[in-house]
Structures are given as structure tokens and as C-alpha cells.
Amino acid sequence: MNHPLPPETAEHPLAPGQRLAEVERRELSPEALAEIRALAQRYPQRMAATLPALYVAQRDFGFLSLGAMKAVARALELPEGHVFGVATFYTMFRKAPVGKYHMQVCTNLSCALRGAAQVVKKLAERTGAVPGGGPTADGLWSIEEVECLASCGSGPCVQVNHGVYDEFLDEAALEQVLEACRKGEVPAWGEE
Amino acid sequence: MRIRTKRDPQSYTFPGYGTEAFPSLLLRGAGDLDNWKIQAYEGRHEGYQALRKALASAPAEVTEEVKRSGLRGRGGAGFPTGLKWTFMPKDTEEKKVTRYVVCNADEGEPGTFKDRAILEYNPHQLIEGMIIAGWAMQCRMGFIYVRGEFKWLVDKLDAAIQEAREQGYLGKNILGSGWDFDLLTYRGAGAYICGEETALLNSLEGRRGEPRVKPPFPAQVGAYGQPTTVNNVETFACVPPILRMGGAAFAGIGSPNNSGTRIFGISGHVKRPGLYELPMGTPLRFLVEELAGGTSSGRPIKAICPGGSSAPFLTAEDLDTPMDFDAMKAKGTMAGSGGVVVMDDSVCMVQVALRLAHFYAHESCGQCTPCREGCNWMEMILHRIEHGQGRMEDLDLLASLTPRINLRTLCPLGDAAAGPIESILKKWRPEFEHHVKTGHCLAQESHLLVGAH
Ligand SMILES: Cc1cc2nc3c(=O)[nH]c(=O)nc-3n(C[C@H](O)[C@H](O)[C@H](O)COP(=O)(O)O)c2cc1C
Numbered sequence: 355m356n357h358p359l360p361p362e363t364a365e366h367p368l369a370p371g372q373r374l375a376e377v378e379r380r381e382l383s384p385e386a387l388a389e390i391r392a393l394a395q396r397y398p399q400r401m402a403a404t405l406p407a408l409y410v411a412q413r414d415f416g417f418l419s420l421g422a423m424k425a426v427a428r429a430l431e432l433p434e435g436h437v438f439g440v441a442t443f444y445t446m447f448r449k450a451p452v453g454k455y456h457m458q459v460c461t462n463l464s465c466a467l468r469g470a471a472q473v474v475k476k477l478a479e480r481t482g483a484v485p486g487g488g489p490t491a492d493g494l495w496s497i498e499e500v501e502c503l504a505s506c507g508s509g510p511c512v513q514v515n516h517g518v519y520d521e522f523l524d525e526a527a528l529e530q531v532l533e534a535c536r537k538g539e540v541p542a543w544g545e546e
Numbered sequence: 547m548r549i550r551t552k553r554d555p556q557s558y559t560f561p562g563y564g565t566e567a568f569p570s571l572l573l574r575g576a577g578d579l580d581n582w583k584i585q586a587y588e589g590r591h592e593g594y595q596a597l598r599k600a601l602a603s604a605p606a607e608v609t610e611e612v613k614r615s616g617l618r619g620r621g622g623a624g625f626p627t628g629l630k631w632t633f634m635p636k637d638t639e640e641k642k643v644t645r646y647v648v649c650n651a652d653e654g655e656p657g658t659f660k661d662r663a664i665l666e667y668n669p670h671q672l673i674e675g676m677i678i679a680g681w682a683m684q685c686r687m688g689f690i691y692v693r694g695e696f697k698w699l700v701d702k703l704d705a706a707i708q709e710a711r712e713q714g715y716l717g718k719n720i721l722g723s724g725w726d727f728d729l730l731t732y733r734g735a736g737a738y739i740c741g742e743e744t745a746l747l748n749s750l751e752g753r754r755g756e757p758r759v760k761p762p763f764p765a766q767v768g769a770y771g772q773p774t775t776v777n778n779v780e781t782f783a784c785v786p787p788i789l790r791m792g793g794a795a796f797a798g799i800g801s802p803n804n805s806g807t808r809i810f811g812i813s814g815h816v817k818r819p820g821l822y823e824l825p826m827g828t829p830l831r832f833l834v835e836e837l838a839g840g841t842s843s844g845r846p847i848k849a850i851c852p853g854g855s856s857a858p859f860l861t862a863e864d865l866d867t868p869m870d871f872d873a874m875k876a877k878g879t880m881a882g883s884g885g886v887v888v889m890d891d892s893v894c895m896v897q898v899a900l901r902l903a904h905f906y907a908h909e910s911c912g913q914c915t916p917c918r919e920g921c922n923w924m925e926m927i928l929h930r931i932e933h934g935q936g937r938m939e940d941l942d943l944l945a946s947l948t949p950r951i952n953l954r955t956l957c958p959l960g961d962a963a964a965g966p967i968e969s970i971l972k973k974w975r976p977e978f979e980h981h982v983k984t985g986h987c988l989a990q991e992s993h994l995l996v997g998a999h
């Protein structure tokens with residue numbers, strides 16, 4: 355084993371030298387734009403709509419490309435720099451694509467004590483996705499280690515996309531989760 | 547909208563819960579998937595009676611009652627809630643002030659999972675508590691800041707808030723009092739630091755979740771530049787029972803200066819992990835051995851983290867410590883968030899320290915140098931020790947690092963990171979030395995880390 359330094363993981367908002375992903379699309383869908391315009395009126399100050407608007411754009415684009423962030427800045431009439439700054443601060447704003455089923459496994463202390471590392475390993479084996487490494491070639495799966503999900507007493511746990519957690523994950527429970535995803539019983543990324 | 551429909555695998559009760567010895571003030575009906583609705587809250591749990599009582603008395607009297615109860619904040623620091631409420635500036639002849647009340651539902655402290663149960667099963671108790679707080683401080687509006695992962699709970703809160711609005715508990719002229727107040731939820735996006743109250747306020751304003759320099763304190767300049775009070779979910783949930791039973795009766799529960807009940811979460815190597823509501827000051831042993839059934843493996847307990855991952859660690863010798871703010875402080879640790887993590891003797895403490903250091907390094911907002919650099923250095927040093935490349939000097943380097951972080955950072959995240967690491971190094975130093983000398987764990991079956999760490 356040769357690990358002098360902990361490796362940079364994809365969890366980091368933006369690793370040094372990493373560029374923001376770019377896609378062709380530049381504009382929000384009319385529905386998303388209308389939703390963001392409504393959000394701009396909801397709070398005491400327009401800027402407060404930044405986080406909710408980024409969620410809308412993320413759902414609309416699939417992830418927050420540079421174009422998606424610029425579109426949010428235009429819709430809210432806020433400086434682009436502000437929107438980039440916010441989007442890159444928070445881990446739940448994805449700056450790169452994820453799988454249709456994005457599996458977020460808590461590996462913090464309580465879950466680790468109950469076998470979270472083995473859950474990550476098992477998930478990687480069963481889906482072929484590399485933890486922290488982006489979606490599989492078929493676009494179905496991605497796996498990410500996350501910090502405490504407030505499910506410590508019922509860990510290990512996984513959150514698929516933005517759904518209700520699956521808890522007490524032994525091997526059988528994990529199979530059930532994967533099966534439910536394969537059958538389309540779990541809302542796909544961006545459909546929530 | 548998505549409301550939880552899956553069966554909840556967790557248990558929230560124990561024999562004797564709900565009797566006089568173990569009053570159930572916060573987890574009533576937990577586990578029942580319909581308990582969140584307003585009919586259940588009003589029908590079974592005396593819901594919104596406390597609000598009627600509050601609105602019939604002057605705002606200052608309500609604050610007095612909360613002061614009398616001795617309630618201390620359940621977010622971690624244990625600050626007296628009634629006193630905090632008095633810091634809010636009042637209206638004067640010349641100037642009307644817009645005041646806000648904010649609920650901290652960011653629950654991100656590893657080992658803590660109590661607020662989630664209140665949001666899931668008793669959201670109306672939180673809502674009622676916030677309306678009462680809003681009345682006591684004469685606030686214009688309240689915000690509930692919920693961590694981003696709890697999307698279904700934000701949906702549920704929105705539904706519950708709508709129910710309360712329809713009953714006239716929120717909105718204009720609440721129950722004929724002439725007072726207007728409403729609540730708005732706000733969803734975070736995955737940042738532990740947003741649990742720190744000033745970072746939370748920045749995030750609530752749509753900014754990066756970076757803590758603010760204090761002073762000014764939130765009671766002077768809070769959300770949107772206005773005087774603001776931030777309290778934890780459980781703190782607000784304690785308010786309706788206080789008004790119903792009276793502050794003095796609430797103060798009679800628990801230990802001196804640490805009144806009321808608290809939801810303790812126990813996790814890790816125990817037979818029956820879960821949430822247990824107990825009077826403050828209950829000995830740790832009762833929770834660990836009686837309720838949680840001791841270690842799941844039957845092996846001896848090696849380490850206990852008594853109040854969320856930011857609390858310095860204890861050992862099995864400390865099991866008789868009462869779980870309250872003062873007794874834990876006297877033991878050199880803190881009652882913190884009430885999340886107790888138990889580890890049996892199969893764990894490698896170097897791995898535990900590394901996992902926590904990784905967490906804090908990842909979650910440091912990066913604004914101030916001691917925290918940003920210090921947390922990263924702690925992780926790097928622990929990383930090389932764990933991976934067999936440590937040097938004996940590293941142990942002293944690590945020991946010299948923690949006091950340079952502690953109390954020198956802009957917000958308490960640095961202290962939260964330094965405390966547990968320092969205690970682990972101090973109490974289990976031979977394990978670190980073994981690692982440096984042999985390159986291996988003393989506890990060989992410890993598999994806490996995923997390859998990447
Ligand atoms: C790094 C850090 C994280 C925190 N996380 C939380 C949290 O998740 N929930 C919470 O209620 N308080 C949290 N706090 C404490 C809050 O800053 C604040 O003290 C608390 O919300 C006050 O509420 P209380 O008086 O009701 O306890 C955190 C503090 C720090 C320094």
C-alpha cells in the first residue's frame with residue numbers, strides 16, 4: 355500500500371485543476387424558468403432563491419453544467435460569480451453527471467461500525483460503478499460515499515437519488531434496493 | 547410531494563416509556579406513519595392547546611415561562627433558551643423592528659439522528675413551538691432550514707404547515723390575536739457547516755454557507771439583516787409541553803440545571819440501537835446497557851462518543867456519568883447533540899480518528915486558516931499512520947496540532963474537530979505507536995474505511 359496523501363475524491367466540490375463540465379445546452383426549459391421566476395418572489399430577498407433555483411436547474415439539466423449555472427444567474431438577475439460560488443460550495447449540487455440511480459452511502463463513524471465499507475464494496479461489485487468515479491457506461495449507476503445522513507441508529511444506509519433512505523442494509527436488503535431500481539420502482543435521477 | 551410510506555425499521559420506545567419516571571414529551575406516536583397529521587396531533591396529543599394558552603398571555607410572560615422551565619438548547623451548546631429569547635431587540639416608539647425566528651434542522655453531526663424523528667412523526671409540535679416562540683419574540687416570520695438530504699421531510703413539513711394554516715394557526719390574525727405570522731421551509735444542499743447558526747443564516751440568504759464573524763450576533767443582525775433567534779428542532783419541540791405543564795413542572799424533570807427530557811440516539815456496536823427519550827441526567831450506563839442491551843458482539847466496550855462526533859471520547863470507566871451538560875463537561879467532554887456512539891474492542895482507534903478527521907477536513911468551509919489547514923494536516927498525518935508510513939514524530943506533531951486549532955478558529959467547527967482527535971490520541975496512544983512501529987492495526991479485524999481513505 356502506498357498512500358502518502360489522501361486522494362482527492364469526487365466528493366470535493368471542485369478538485370484543483372478540474373474544469374466545470376460544459377454541454378451544448380444553454381437555456382432552461384420554459385417550465386423551469388417559470389418556476390425560478392416564482393421562487394425569486396418567495397423570500398424576503400431575491401438572492402435567497404439561489405439554492406432552490408439551483409435545485410430546479412439541476413433537475414432540468416440533469417446536473418449543473420456551466421451553462422445551467424449561467425442560466426440561473428440570468429433568471430435571478432444575479433452575478434454569475436455568485437451563482438458559481440454557491441453551486442460549488444454545496445456537495446448536493448452536482449457539477450458532473452451522475453447515474454440514473456445515484457447511490458449515496460454513508461460511511462461515517464456509526465455506519466462504518468456497522469459495515470458501511472462492505473456496503474460500498476458490494477454495491478461496486480453488483481453495479482460495476484466505481485465509488486466516486488462517475489456513472490457506469492450504460493448511465494444506470496453511480497456510487498458516492500457521503501457523510502452522516504442522520505440515520506446512524508439504523509445504518510448502514512443508502513440514499514438513492516433524493517429519496518427516503520434504505521436502512522439496516524444487510525446483503526438481502528441491498529439486493530432489494532438494487533432490484534427495485536432495476537424494475538423502475540425508484541424515481542430516476544431528475545424525476546423527483 | 548413525497549411522504550414516507552415505507553415501514554420505519556427503527557424502534558422509538560422501551561418498557562416504561564410514557565410513565566411518570568420516563569415522560570414522553572417528544573417522541574409520542576413515533577413509528578406510526580399517520581402521527582404527523584394535524585388530526586393525530588390535536589386528537590391524541592393535546593396539539594395547539596399550548597398555543598392557545600400562549601396567545602392568551604403577554605409575549606414577555608411566555609418567555610418568562612420558558613425561562614422558568616430551565617430549558618437549555620438541544621442543538622449542542624446547551625445555551626438557556628429563555629435567556630436567548632430576551633436578547634432580541636424590542637420595538638420602540640420611533641422604530642418597529644422586523645424580527646425572525648429560525649429553526650435549525652440541519653442535523654449533520656455524525657451520530658445524531660433525533661431531529662429527523664421529530665420532523666417525521668411530530669412536525670406539528672415543532673410548528674407549534676415555533677409559533678409560540680414567534681409570539682414570545684413578536685416575530686414577523688419563521689424559517690425552517692432543513693438539510694438537503696431530507697427532501698421528503700421538507701415536503702412533509704410543507705404539508706403540515708399548510709394544515710396549520712387551514713386551521714388558522716398560521717397566517718393573518720392568528721386565533722383572533724391580531725398577530726400575523728407564517729412559516730417557510732428552506733432546503734440546504736449538503737454542507738455540515740450550515741448547522742452552525744451564522745453559516746445557516748448565510749445559506750438561508752442564498753449564499754455560501756460560511757460562518758460570520760461574531761459580533762454582531764444573530765439577535766442583532768441575523769437573517770436578511772434583521773434580529774433573529776436560531777434554535778434547534780428539539781428545543782422548539784420542548785416549548786409546547788412547557789406551556790402545557792408549566793415551566794416549573796418541566797424544571798422538575800431531569801437533573802438540577804439540566805431540566806426536561808432529551809432524545810438520546812445510540813448507535814454503533816450495540817444490540818438495540820435507536821432513539822430513546824430520557825430525563826436529562828440519566829446515567830450513560832442505563833442507556834448503553836439497559837436500553838441498548840450492551841455490545842452486539844458481547845465484547846467489552848472500548849470507546850464511547852457521548853454527544854455526537856464533536857465530543858471528546860470516553861471509555862467504559864465513564865459509564866456512570868449522568869447524561870447532562872454539566873456532568874459531561876466535568877468529564878472533559880460534552881453532552882453535545884445527545885448522539886451516543888459505542889465501539890467495542892474490535893475497532894482500531896487510528897481508523898476511527900482518521901475517519902473523523904476526514905469528515906472535518908471535508909466539511910471545513912475553508913475561510914479561516916487554523917481550521918482549513920489544521921483539519922487537512924490532521925487527516926494527512928493520520929492517513930500516513932494508518933497506511934504504515936507514519937513516523938514516531940508524527941504523534942507529537944499531531945498532539946501539538948490540536949491545541950493550535952482549538953479555540954483559534956472563526957467558528958466552533960475547529961474545536962469540534964480537535965476535541966475528539968486529541969482525546970483519542972491521548973487515551974489510545976499505544977495503538978498509534980503500534981501502527982507506526984509495525985504498520986498494522988492492533989485491532990486486526992477493524993474494517994472501517996473504504997479503500998479511498
Ligand atoms: C460545526 C457546527 C455544526 C452545528 N450543527 C448543528 C446542527 O446540525 N443542528 C443544530 O441544531 N445545531 C447545530 N450547531 C449549533 C448551532 O450553531 C446553534 O448553537 C444551535 O442551533 C442553537 O440552537 P439551540 O440553542 O436550540 O441549541 C452546530 C454548531 C457548529 C459549530
Ligand code: FES
Nearest residue numbers: 460465503505506
Ligand atoms: S453515521 Fe451514517 S447516518 Fe450517521
